[in-house]
Amino acid sequence: MYKAVFLDKDGTLVKDVPYNVAIEKIKFYPDIFRPLQQLCQAGYKLIVISNQSGISKGYFIESELIRAFDFLTTYLGGHAIPIIDYYYCPHAEGLKEPECTCRKPQPGLLMQAAQEHAIDLSNSWMIGDIMADVAAGNAAGCKTILLDRDQHYRTEVESTIYAHRPDYVCGDFFDVWSTIINDKN
Numbered sequence: 001m002y003k004a005v006f007l008d009k010d011g012t013l014v015k016d017v018p019y020n021v022a023i024e025k026i027k028f029y030p031d032i033f034r035p036l037q038q039l040c041q042a043g044y045k046l047i048v049i050s051n052q053s054g055i056s057k058g059y060f061i062e063s064e065l066i067r068a069f070d071f072l073t074t075y076l077g078g079h080a081i082p083i084i085d086y087y088y089c090p091h092a093e094g095l096k097e098p099e100c101t102c103r104k105p106q107p108g109l110l111m112q113a114a115q116e117h118a119i120d121l122s123n124s125w126m127i128g129d130i131m132a133d134v135a136a137g138n139a140a141g142c143k144t145i146l147l148d149r150d151q152h153y154r155t156e157v158e159s160t161i162y163a164h165r166p167d168y169v170c171g172d173f174f175d176v177w178s179t180i181i182n183d184k185n
């Protein structure tokens with residue numbers, strides 16, 4: 001069994017441009033590179049877990065999304081950061097479709113990834129910038145980090161409005177790295 005760091009894409013690895021699949025608009029956060037290299041060296045598989053309702057809404061087609069993922073793989077691979085797979089939910093929330101089991105906060109994508117890559121979920125982490133990421137990670141049995149770059153959630157997480165809590169709240173990716181490396185649980 002392997003251990004993994006599951007990564008949300010938008011707002012976590014790259015700046016959140018809603019429904020974007022255009023390569024030229026993909027902007028990586030500069031703090032991700034060293035920490036992700038170190039996590040790979042520490043034996044974590046890196047897998048992207050992404051909600052992509054733009055497919056269901058007709059904003060882009062699957063092949064355009066795959067092209068964007070391929071760009072991520074190539075770019076990060078060039079920085080010694082292998083992304084071993086991508087899992088995405090193409091469905092939209094709302095009334096038009098029956099509720100799927102893969103759109104975060106559901107854990108379906110994580111469960112599928114774990115099965116296909118022999119991942120031990122209890123020794124793995126879900127990193128994301130919103131509480132839906134945290135809820136998905138918790139439901140899958142992962143440890144969870146809310147990456148709260150703009151300190152939007154920091155106070156809210158401590159209140160009772162969310163049913164799910166992250167194990168940790170981090171302000172940047174260096175904080176994510178040191179949290180995972182130093183975690184003793």
Ligand SMILES: [Mg+2]
Nearest residue numbers: 008010011129
């Ligand atoms: Mg996000």
Ligand SMILES: [Zn+2]
Nearest residue numbers: 089100102103
């Ligand atoms: Zn889905």
